[in-house]
Amino acid sequence: MLNLADVPRGCKAKVVTVNAPGMWGMRLLQMGITPGAEIEVIENSSTGPILIRARGSLISMGRGIARRILVELISH
Amino acid sequence: MKEITVAVAGQPNVGKTALFNLIVGQSVEVANWPGVTVEKREGFREHKSYRIRFIDLPGTYGLTATSIDQVIARNFIISGEADVILILVDSTIPERTMYLLLEVLELTSKVVVVFTKSDMTHSAGVHINYDLLEKKVGAPIVPISIKTPDSIGSLLDKIIEVHEREPSKQLIKVDYGELEPFIRSVEEVVRESSLANEFPARWLAVKLLEGDRDLESRLLKRGEIDLLKKVRSIQGEAEEILKLTMPEAIATKRFSKVIEVLQGALIIKGMPTRGRGEHLIALLYKPWIGPLISMLLVLALFTIVFTINTGFPLNVVLESIGLRNLASYIENYSLSHLVSRCFDYLSQVTSSILSDSILRSLIVDGIINGIGIVMTFLPLIATISIVLAMLEDSGLLPVIAASMHPFLRRMGFSGHMVFPIAVSFGCNVPGVIATRASPNFGERVRAWLTIAFIPCQARLIVVLAFATALRSLNGLVLMAFAYATALLVFMAVNKSLVIMYRRRRLYEEPELLLEIPPIHAPIPRVIWWITWNQIKHFLIKAATLIFLASLASWIMLHYTSSLTYTDDYSLSIGMSIASVISPLLTPLGFNEDLAKSIGFALIAGFFAKEAVLSTIAIIADEEVPAKALNILGVNDAQLVFLTIFTMLYVPCIATLVAVYSESKSFKITLSSVALMMVTAYAISMLAYTVATALMH
Ligand SMILES: Nc1nc2c(ncn2[C@@H]2O[C@H](COP(=O)(O)OP(=O)(O)O)[C@@H](O)[C@H]2O)c(=O)[nH]1
Numbered sequence: 180m181l182n183l184a185d186v187p188r189g190c191k192a193k194v195v196t197v198n199a200p201g202m203w204g205m206r207l208l209q210m211g212i213t214p215g216a217e218i219e220v221i222e223n224s225s226t227g228p229i230l231i232r233a234r235g236s237l238i239s240m241g242r243g244i245a246r247r248i249l250v251e252l253i254s255h
Numbered sequence: 256m257k258e259i260t261v262a263v264a265g266q267p268n269v270g271k272t273a274l275f276n277l278i279v280g281q282s283v284e285v286a287n288w289p290g291v292t293v294e295k296r297e298g299f300r301e302h303k304s305y306r307i308r309f310i311d312l313p314g315t316y317g318l319t320a321t322s323i324d325q326v327i328a329r330n331f332i333i334s335g336e337a338d339v340i341l342i343l344v345d346s347t348i349p350e351r352t353m354y355l356l357l358e359v360l361e362l363t364s365k366v367v368v369v370f371t372k373s374d375m376t377h378s379a380g381v382h383i384n385y386d387l388l389e390k391k392v393g394a395p396i397v398p399i400s401i402k403t404p405d406s407i408g409s410l411l412d413k414i415i416e417v418h419e420r421e422p423s424k425q426l427i428k429v430d431y432g433e434l435e436p437f438i439r440s441v442e443e444v445v446r447e448s449s450l451a452n453e454f455p456a457r458w459l460a461v462k463l464l465e466g467d468r469d470l471e472s473r474l475l476k477r478g479e480i481d482l483l484k485k486v487r488s489i490q491g492e493a494e495e496i497l498k499l500t501m502p503e504a505i506a507t508k509r510f511s512k513v514i515e516v517l518q519g520a521l522i523i524k525g526m527p528t529r530g531r532g533e534h535l536i537a538l539l540y541k542p543w544i545g546p547l548i549s550m551l552l553v554l555a556l557f558t559i560v561f562t563i564n565t566g567f568p569l570n571v572v573l574e575s576i577g578l579r580n581l582a583s584y585i586e587n588y589s590l591s592h593l594v595s596r597c598f599d600y601l602s603q604v605t606s607s608i609l610s611d612s613i614l615r616s617l618i619v620d621g622i623i624n625g626i627g628i629v630m631t632f633l634p635l636i637a638t639i640s641i642v643l644a645m646l647e648d649s650g651l652l653p654v655i656a657a658s659m660h661p662f663l664r665r666m667g668f669s670g671h672m673v674f675p676i677a678v679s680f681g682c683n684v685p686g687v688i689a690t691r692a693s694p695n696f697g698e699r700v701r702a703w704l705t706i707a708f709i710p711c712q713a714r715l716i717v718v719l720a721f722a723t724a725l726r727s728l729n730g731l732v733l734m735a736f737a738y739a740t741a742l743l744v745f746m747a748v749n750k751s752l753v754i755m756y757r758r759r760r761l762y763e764e765p766e767l768l769l770e771i772p773p774i775h776a777p778i779p780r781v782i783w784w785i786t787w788n789q790i791k792h793f794l795i796k797a798a799t800l801i802f803l804a805s806l807a808s809w810i811m812l813h814y815t816s817s818l819t820y821t822d823d824y825s826l827s828i829g830m831s832i833a834s835v836i837s838p839l840l841t842p843l844g845f846n847e848d849l850a851k852s853i854g855f856a857l858i859a860g861f862f863a864k865e866a867v868l869s870t871i872a873i874i875a876d877e878e879v880p881a882k883a884l885n886i887l888g889v890n891d892a893q894l895v896f897l898t899i900f901t902m903l904y905v906p907c908i909a910t911l912v913a914v915y916s917e918s919k920s921f922k923i924t925l926s927s928v929a930l931m932m933v934t935a936y937a938i939s940m941l942a943y944t945v946a947t948a949l950m951h
Contacts, residue, residue: 196499196500196503197503198500202321202322202694203321203766203768205317205319205321205502206316206321206694206768207768208502208503209316209317209319209321209354209506210316210351210768210770211350211351211354211510213503213506213507213510214499214503214504214507215507216510221537222536222537222540224540224541224542225542226542226661227540227542227545227657227658227660227661228657228660228661228670228767230536230540230657230771233351234348234350234351234510235347235348235349235350235351235523236348236351236770236771236772237536237770237771237772237773238768238769238770238771239653239654239656239670239767239768239769239770239771240766240767240768240769241669241766241767241768243764243766244766244767244768
């Protein structure tokens with residue numbers, strides 16, 4: 180298990196848990212980032228926010244938030 | 256005529272603004288939601304002997320609110336005030352956007368569904384069997400595209416149909432699987448609550464289990480704390496057994512239900528391809544190159560806007576390479592020059608008609624001048640709105656925000672602030688209002704305090720005049736120095752605020768969470784709606800304010816403290832106020848009279864920064880500001896002081912009003928004044944000292 184911020188660009192991962200604090204956690208769940216959901220990491224450049232695709236839409240998120248999402252890698 | 260109230264709800268970016276404008280056309284009325292500055296937009300449409308009232312709710316991802324705007328949307332939906340709820344689903348990403356629909360269907364059956372952007376499904380590879388979907392959802396579904404809006408009529412039919420139909424039982428039941436026993440226990444508990452008279456017990460049970468803050472506080476308000484404790488203990492038990500938090504478990508089940516409903520009715524052919532738009536997104540996402548391109552793009556757009564409106568900065572460039580004629584041509588045919596010439600003409604005509612001197616002065620110097628200032632701003636506001644609307648509608652704005660995020664973080668801002676900062680170079684007022692885009696409250700407070708350090712257009716005009724009045728120093732160098740100083744001060748003050756908040760453990764790292772919609776060519780109709788909305792807003796709000804301000808400054812300049820009219824400004828109310836602050840200016844080598852005059856000009860600048868120049872012109876009795884400064888005997892070092900001071904001191908009154916109406920806090924509003932005054936005085940004193948030393 181690793182956090183979403185550490186998933187390299189081009190990889191797919193399955194969400195295990197979302198434990199972002201307060202309202203951020205709720206917002207993530209409503210945007211479809213729920214346990215079991217598949218996420219594709221489109222861009223991840225170690226400095227800026229990461230870009231992912233979840234349930235068909237692109238989402239940009241700060242690394243602080245991405246670190247609170249635990250995932251399992253699916254494929255390369 | 257019977258009336259139907261329809262709430263229009265959907266997730267952000269679903270196409271709600273576009274559809275709302277399409278349905279109600281010009282009948283939009285803008286008010287505020289009670290207690291907050293969030294705009295409430297309503298419109299009407301008549302259809303088959305009904306008057307249908309549409310209320311545009313702020314975009315929301317689900318029925319648990321995660322921001323101020325969303326609290327409004329959620330509370331309106333659950334209040335039952337609407338006869339019918341219109342839920343929008345984005346037909347290019349149905350799985351994600353049906354979440355809100357599902358949550359609403361758990362509460363009520365008075366729902367009509369619109370699938371938006373139906374023209375785009377084909378290129379997105381999405382195929383939807385609407386008949387089947389309608390059967391599974393139970394509510395009518397109407398696919399609509401704003402490009403070919405022929406199904407609006409059938410949408411209105413469905414709204415009336417649902418309104419006239421007997422309320423049916425729940426249309427969709429989400430199976431929460433292993434959560435069901437816990438939901439049933441909570442249901443037993445909430446049946447005792449007074450809330451059970453207002454909402455279905457099962458819905459209450461699910462929302463409470465999910466940890467809905469608003470329902471919890473409603474329970475507390477009614478003194479049902481024991482009930483809440485029971486719910487919390489069931490919640491804890493469930494989380495322990497299922498090894499998942501309740502919000503996670505519940506959202507997961509809802510999405511499973513969405514997928515089950517879509518099963519068979521939705522086919523997505525092929526993987527989403529990386530179109531041109533996505534290559535652009537990838538480029539802007541690259542470290543270093545991305546932020547650079549974003550910055551250049553925004554800079555280029557604003558340069559064009561300002562050149563059209565004022566001639567700057569193209570005129571300065573042309574002049575410095577020797578093309579004086581072309582430069583003045585561009586200046587003379589810039590929009591704000593054209594508008595101000597019209598008003599000059601109008602004042603001339605009016606003064607030749609009116610003979611009574613007080614009335615003439617009031618109408619010409621006070622009213623026409625005041626309206627003139629407002630109108631010279633109008634083309635600028637309009638063009639800035641168009642540019643921003645294009646950035647917004649094309650989907651570029653969120654990408655730019657994401658690419659600038661790492662850079663802005665260094666001074667405590669997130670990518671959400673790109674837009675407010677960019678707008679502020681034009682005018683601080685819309686900049687302050689645009690801070691709403693950020694979900695980080697701390698970041699908004701810091702922006703309210705400091706955004707007026709960003710040099711707006713009006714300051715540019717004043718500083719330009721100061722620069723021309725210089726005798727031995729170079730004007731362009733002073734301008735560049737002034738801009739650099741303002742930006743450095745903006746960054747440094749924010750950095751210090753961050754350090755201060757961090758020490759007091761009040762600092763929260765500003766975070767970014769943004770949906771990146773597909774990039775496309777802007778739709779002219781949408782651009783027009785957004786722009787028109789902004790212009791109306793400006794004309795109503797800012798105009799009354801600037802108008803009153805110029806009236807006030809006319810009175811201050813033309814009346815003595817015993818309220819009799821005077822032509823001699825040195826006897827006016829303004830001058831007596833100026834004599835209070837003039838001691839602050841004497842250390843700069845101004846004699847007492849001059850210190851008073853300059854002080855008065857600076858006070859006038861509080862109403863609108865351009866007023867600094869017009870006041871100096873009146874005092875010296877010389878129309879050209881640069882000559883006026885020379886007549887008054889202001890030397891180069893003093894001009895350096897005035898330039899920097901004008902750049903940094905007190906936000907104009909319109910900005911202050913915006914800060915107050917956003918923050919609803921006198922403390923924040925007054926702090927921003929204090930912060931700017933102290934910083935401005937200290938830094939411009941320093942600049943004066945350095946300039947004096949340099950010249951000897
Ligand atoms: N192609 C197409 N684009 C649309 C349609 N409706 C909205 N859009 C685009 O979708 C984006 C979001 O629309 P907007 O009305 O601002 O969404 P809101 O955030 O829900 O108010 C904008 O870029 C619109 O141009 C439509 O019917 N067809």
